[in-house]
Amino acid sequence: MAAERHPAAPPEVTCRGLSRTFYGRGGAVEAVRPLDLTFAAGETTALVGPSGCGKSTLLRLIAGLEAPTTGRVEIGGETPLAVRRRAGLAVGFQDPSLLPWRTVRGNVALALRLARQPADEEAVARLIGLVGLDGFAGSRPAALSGGMRQRAAIARCLVTRPGLLLLDEPFGAVDELTRQRLAQDLPRLWEARGTTTLFVTHSVTEAVMIADRVLVFSPRPADVVEDVTVDLPRPRRADIALSDAFRALTERVSAALSAGFAAAERPLAAE
Amino acid sequence: MIDATLARLTASGRLGSVNGILLVFAGWELSARALSGAFLLASPTEVLAYLAQNPGLMGRALAATLAEAAAGFVIGNLAAMALALIVILTPRLERTIAALALLVFCLPLVATGPILRVLFGPGVGPQVTLAALAVYYTTFVPLLVGLRAAPATWFDVIRSYGRGRWTELVQVRAAAALPYLVAGLQIAAPAAILGAMVGEFTGAERGLGVLTIRAMRGLDVPGTWSLATLAAGVSVAAYAGVGWIGRQLSSGPPPVILAAPVSPGGAVGPRRVAGGFAHLALIAVLVLALWTGLMDLFGLNPFFAKRPDDVWRFLVTAPQAAEHRATLFWALAETMAVTLPGYFAGLALGALIAAAIVLVPPIAAVAMPVAVALRSVPIVTTAPLIILLLGRGALGTITLVAVMIFFPTFVACLHGLRQAPGQVIDVFDSYASSRLQRLMLAQVPAMLPAFFAAARMAVPAAILAATVVEWLATGIGVGSLMALSASLSDYGMLWSAVAVVSLTACTLYAGVARLERAVLAVYASEQFA
Ligand SMILES: Nc1ncnc2c1ncn2[C@@H]1O[C@H](COP(=O)(O)OP(=O)(O)OP(=O)(O)O)[C@@H](O)[C@H]1O
Ligand SMILES: [Mg+2]
Numbered sequence: 001m002a003a004e005r006h007p008a009a010p011p012e013v014t015c016r017g018l019s020r021t022f023y024g025r026g027g028a029v030e031a032v033r034p035l036d037l038t039f040a041a042g043e044t045t046a047l048v049g050p051s052g053c054g055k056s057t058l059l060r061l062i063a064g065l066e067a068p069t070t071g072r073v074e075i076g077g078e079t080p081l082a083v084r085r086r087a088g089l090a091v092g093f094q095d096p097s098l099l100p101w102r103t104v105r106g107n108v109a110l111a112l113r114l115a116r117q118p119a120d121e122e123a124v125a126r127l128i129g130l131v132g133l134d135g136f137a138g139s140r141p142a143a144l145s146g147g148m149r150q151r152a153a154i155a156r157c158l159v160t161r162p163g164l165l166l167l168d169e170p171f172g173a174v175d176e177l178t179r180q181r182l183a184q185d186l187p188r189l190w191e192a193r194g195t196t197t198l199f200v201t202h203s204v205t206e207a208v209m210i211a212d213r214v215l216v217f218s219p220r221p222a223d224v225v226e227d228v229t230v231d232l233p234r235p236r237r238a239d240i241a242l243s244d245a246f247r248a249l250t251e252r253v254s255a256a257l258s259a260g261f262a263a264a265e266r267p268l269a270a271e
Numbered sequence: 272m273i274d275a276t277l278a279r280l281t282a283s284g285r286l287g288s289v290n291g292i293l294l295v296f297a298g299w300e301l302s303a304r305a306l307s308g309a310f311l312l313a314s315p316t317e318v319l320a321y322l323a324q325n326p327g328l329m330g331r332a333l334a335a336t337l338a339e340a341a342a343g344f345v346i347g348n349l350a351a352m353a354l355a356l357i358v359i360l361t362p363r364l365e366r367t368i369a370a371l372a373l374l375v376f377c378l379p380l381v382a383t384g385p386i387l388r389v390l391f392g393p394g395v396g397p398q399v400t401l402a403a404l405a406v407y408y409t410t411f412v413p414l415l416v417g418l419r420a421a422p423a424t425w426f427d428v429i430r431s432y433g434r435g436r437w438t439e440l441v442q443v444r445a446a447a448a449l450p451y452l453v454a455g456l457q458i459a460a461p462a463a464i465l466g467a468m469v470g471e472f473t474g475a476e477r478g479l480g481v482l483t484i485r486a487m488r489g490l491d492v493p494g495t496w497s498l499a500t501l502a503a504g505v506s507v508a509a510y511a512g513v514g515w516i517g518r519q520l521s522s523g524p525p526p527v528i529l530a531a532p533v534s535p536g537g538a539v540g541p542r543r544v545a546g547g548f549a550h551l552a553l554i555a556v557l558v559l560a561l562w563t564g565l566m567d568l569f570g571l572n573p574f575f576a577k578r579p580d581d582v583w584r585f586l587v588t589a590p591q592a593a594e595h596r597a598t599l600f601w602a603l604a605e606t607m608a609v610t611l612p613g614y615f616a617g618l619a620l621g622a623l624i625a626a627a628i629v630l631v632p633p634i635a636a637v638a639m640p641v642a643v644a645l646r647s648v649p650i651v652t653t654a655p656l657i658i659l660l661l662g663r664g665a666l667g668t669i670t671l672v673a674v675m676i677f678f679p680t681f682v683a684c685l686h687g688l689r690q691a692p693g694q695v696i697d698v699f700d701s702y703a704s705s706r707l708q709r710l711m712l713a714q715v716p717a718m719l720p721a722f723f724a725a726a727r728m729a730v731p732a733a734i735l736a737a738t739v740v741e742w743l744a745t746g747i748g749v750g751s752l753m754a755l756s757a758s759l760s761d762y763g764m765l766w767s768a769v770a771v772v773s774l775t776a777c778t779l780y781a782g783v784a785r786l787e788r789a790v791l792a793v794y795a796s797e798q799f800a
Contacts, residue, residue: 065700084703091701097694101716101794110712114702140793160702 010163010196011076011088013039013062018071019221020057031057033221034070041076044187044197046207048253049217050261055200056094058222059166062198063091075164087115089164094172094200096153098141104128104152105137108159115160127155130185132178146173151182158189167199171206180238183209188235204257208249209236216253218260226256295641312660313496321497328482333501336467336478339395340509343402344463348456350403351410359418359444360436369415370554371561376408377731377776380466381742381750382769384473385757389575398470398478405466406459409728410452417451418444453517458647460513461506465649468502469739473757480652487655487743495655503648510647577766585763598752599767603775606737606748609665613672614733618726620673621680626715629688630706639685646678651739658744668740668748675736680725687721688714719794723787730780734772 019034031054039045047055060066062073064080075083083089090111098107108124128137131151133144141149150173157165171179187197187210201207207214208230216226230249232240240246296315303314313321322329354372358365380401387397421443471480479502486494559579566576573581586596628635654671661667691713699709741750749768756764 060697063701065697081703084701087702089701091697093694093697095694097692097698099695099713099716111702113712114699114704114708156698 009076010042010194011078011083012041013037013076013164013196013198014074015062016071016074018058018061018073019069020054020061020066021069030221032061033223035222035224037215037224039196039198041196042194043212044191044195044199044210046211046214047198047200047217048202048204048207048214048257049222050219050257051202053217053220054222055217056168059091059168059198059200063089063166065091083164087117087160088162089166090157090160090162092153092157092165092167092170092199094168096141096146096149098149098152098156100141103138103140104133104144104155107141107152108156111156111160117160120159123159124155127159128152130158130189131155131182147175147178150174151178154182154186158186161193163195165195165197165199167197169200169202171201171203179203179206184236184238186210191234204250204253205241207253208232208246209241214249214253216256216260225260226253228252228256292641292644294637313493315500317493318497318500321493322501325497329497329501332477332479332482332498333505335395336398336464336471336480336502337505339398339467339470339478340402340463342395342399343404343466344406344459346399347403347406347463348410348459351407351414351455352452354407354411355414355418356440358415359440366550367554367557370550371557372408372411373780374554374558374773374777375404377734377773377780378404379738379749379753379769379772379776380404380469380735381473381738382753382757382765382772384470385753386575386762386765386769387470388474390571393476395475397473398467398475401470402463402466405462405469409458409462410455412728413451413455414448417448420451421447449520450517453514453520457510457513457517460509461647461649464502464506464509465651468649468652469735472739472743483652483655484743487658492659495659499653499656502652506649507644507647510644575760575762577762581763582767582770585767595764595767599749599764599771602747602749602752602768603771606734606741606750607775609668609748610672610733610737613669613737614676614729616669617673617676617733618680618722618729621677621725622684622718622722625681625684625688626710626718628685629714630710635685639682642678642681642685646682648678650675650678651736654736654740654743658740663745668737668745671740672733672736675732676729679732680722680729683721683725684718687718690721691717716794720791723783723791727780727783727787730783731776734776738772 015035015037017034017036018032019030020032022029022031035058047058049055057066061068062075062080064073064084073080075089078088080089098104099110102110105124105128108128109119109121112119112124125137128134131154133148133151133155136144136148136152141152144152150170154167154170157167171182174182183206199210201210211230214226214228214230215224216228217223218225228249232243232245232249299312300314300316303312303317354368358368383404384397384401387400391397391400418440467478468480468483471478472484475481479498483495483498483502485491486498563578566578577585584592586592586599589595624638628638650671657667657671657674661670688710691709695713695717696709699713737748738750738753741748742754745751749772753765753768756762756768
């Protein structure tokens with residue numbers, strides 16, 4: 001059943017002059033400054049940057065859930081709306097946003113329904129197992145911990161086999177060990193299917209472990225301060241974190257992060 | 272996306288309400304012209320003319336009614352606040368106080384009126400008391416919810432500094448409760464006018480209710496319509512006025528009032544059921560003791576102040592007890608036969624139309640403000656109009672009950688449909704799912720708490736509406752039996768009717784509350800976790 005469906009070929013994602021400014025009571029807040037970015041088809045990109053710099057906004061712009069103030073997004077040559085219409089993308093939100101009245105199984109199956117795909121109990125059960133929620137398929141979100149809810153949300157993202165995955169801090173509330181396990185298992189899943197993946201994380205190690213490319217953002221408004229290519233071999237096992245190449249990469253990302261902070265703070269530090 | 276829709280909704284709200292009200296008046300004028308000669312419907316122009324011709328009469332009546340309503344509003348709301356404070360400071364008493372409060376709320380106002388009349392004698396006592404009774408519960412419930420609305424972590428913060436309930440109340444609860452209190456007071460304003468007018472229906476010297484009865488008996492069509500319009504107008508104005516004052520005080524409207532007034536108890540299973548029965552018995556004993564005790568305390572005349580044992584004798588042990596029972600229960604059955612269809616029709620229409628309307632945002636923009644305005648019309652006071660239009664048969668009563676239930680349900684459901692969290696709507700948007708799918712899978716389930724809250728509060732309202740129409744016009748049912756008993760000074764029957772109707776209303780309310788628990792345990796499990 002699952003094998004019969006053709007997973008969508010992973011698309012290339014391009015942003016041209018993309019920006020977003022929020023106009024509220026307290027005046028205008030520029031969350032994302034005009035960006036030109038290209039994410040290669042099938043590549044996994046980690047987005048790291050200080051809190052509040054506009055990473056979530058950028059993901060929402062790419063998914064078309066937020067209207068850009070300027071510029072546009074193309075996903076494999078299509079508009080985000082067209083891609084959403086055929087369930088070509090899935091978003092893992094920072095907040096797991098499960099429907100509280102549905103079980104884990106029901107929430108994962110819901111994605112298939114919304115994506116107008118046939119119900120596939122076997123795929124649902126397999127993904128729930130993969131995220132380590134085997135005994136909890138029949139539980140409601142209220143009975144799960146924060147990390148378990150996030151894992152259920154990840155299963156919901158994957159079940160429709162989207163060509164583009166947009167994950168916003170998918171492992172935010174997951175404990176360190178499970179986090180490492182997911183960081184190893186999940187990329188395998190989307191690599192095998194060929195998925196273009198963008199994920200936001202606050203963990204530099206995780207970014208380097210999972211991604212082919214790490215984009216480091218400055219404090220708000222989001223602007224790229226460093227674009228790091230991670231040319232480590234795959235599959236990557238946990239012990240790769242001990243290698244010199246890995247350490248060099250994490251140091252480069254961390255340095256870029258601090259540099260971004262320093263740049264933003266300069267007016268304060270000036271004497 | 273939904274945010275954009277909502278923003279548009281609020282932006283066009285003012286325009287929508289103007290459009291909507293113009294539509295209502297245009298429809299009214301047109302149907303009056305179409306029906307002219309049938310002596311049923313006075314047009315807005317006739318109403319204006321009538322009001323202009325009788326300014327003194329109308330003004331005095333309005334002043335009398337408003338004074339009673341204002342006094343009842345203050346007394347009832349102070350009582351509600353006092354009760355809510357007691358419950359918050361002594362949580363052990365909560366179940367008992369909430370049950371007693373509900374029982375008083377379920378008293379049939381039409382029968383309480385004549386009893387109060389003999390207690391108070393001539394004057395405004397009964398009208399003020401009924402106005403207070405009509406408001407206190409609708410303030411008590413949201414206030415209690417509001418006093419608890421703060422997140423648990425805030426209380427943890429207070430406790431981590433070793434402070435107690437009083438600090439919690441002052442620092443956290445009072446602020447959290449303010450928008451809920453405002454919402455309750457806003458609904459209470461028109462309810463107080465309704466209570467005062469029901470008091471006037473059941474015997475008073477002056478006021479809009481007295482003139483209404485006179486106009487209705489004299490088949491004065493323009494008079495009946497003018498009085499109903501005036502009552503509706505001041506009610507909408509009172510609702511809007513309290514809302515305006517509230518907005519100056521508090522930051523925003525509360526989320527829809529969700530929780531049942533009684534928090535789900537600790538124990539589960541058979542022990543909880545046993546505890547429930549024990550508690551029920553305790554309440555019964557308390558009610559009987561209060562009932563007898565108050566009468567003894569005020570030394571009330573046993574001829575009109577019947578005690579529980581009098582009612583027992585009247586219905587069970589007296590020689591004609593079987594006859595009494597047959598009369599009373601037959602009348603009750605007649606009342607239920609019109610109340611229940613109206614109740615269910617009002618609920619179903621309210622929920623269905625609200626759900627349908629969110630599929631068409633422009634219509635929702637016009638419907639919402641009109642519905643909010645019409646909800647504040649005390650529908651019961653328009654009973655004479657419905658009787659004029661639909662006659663004295665069952666259809667008129669059922670329609671009145673349905674209309675009475677429809678507006679609060681409709682408004683609650685429209686609010687409830689917006690309760691689906693933005694992040695959940697984002698998930699639906701990320702699959703570009705249709706409006707219908709979003710409605711059925713996310714918004715309707717999110718609406719259920721608001722729907723059930725409305726359904727619960729609608730039980731006594733439905734019975735009130737039915738008994739008022741029966742009292743005024745149809746001559747059947749328990750409302751008419753109460754009117755007859757009052758005029759014949761048959762206080763045994765009157766007290767028995769009050770007791771049986773209150774008990775019936777409480778039972779139905781409890782039934783809805785039980786269904787609500789079962790449904791919300793699934794659909795709003797976070798509230799019960
Ligand atoms: N709907 C909105 N209305 C107004 N301002 C917003 C809105 N959404 C985001 N912002 C503002 O845009 C900026 C970026 O927010 P965003 O959520 O994208 O940050 P983030 O990088 O994801 O932060 P975090 O790592 O803490 O999740 C913030 O300053 C925020 O206040
Ligand atoms: Mg974020």
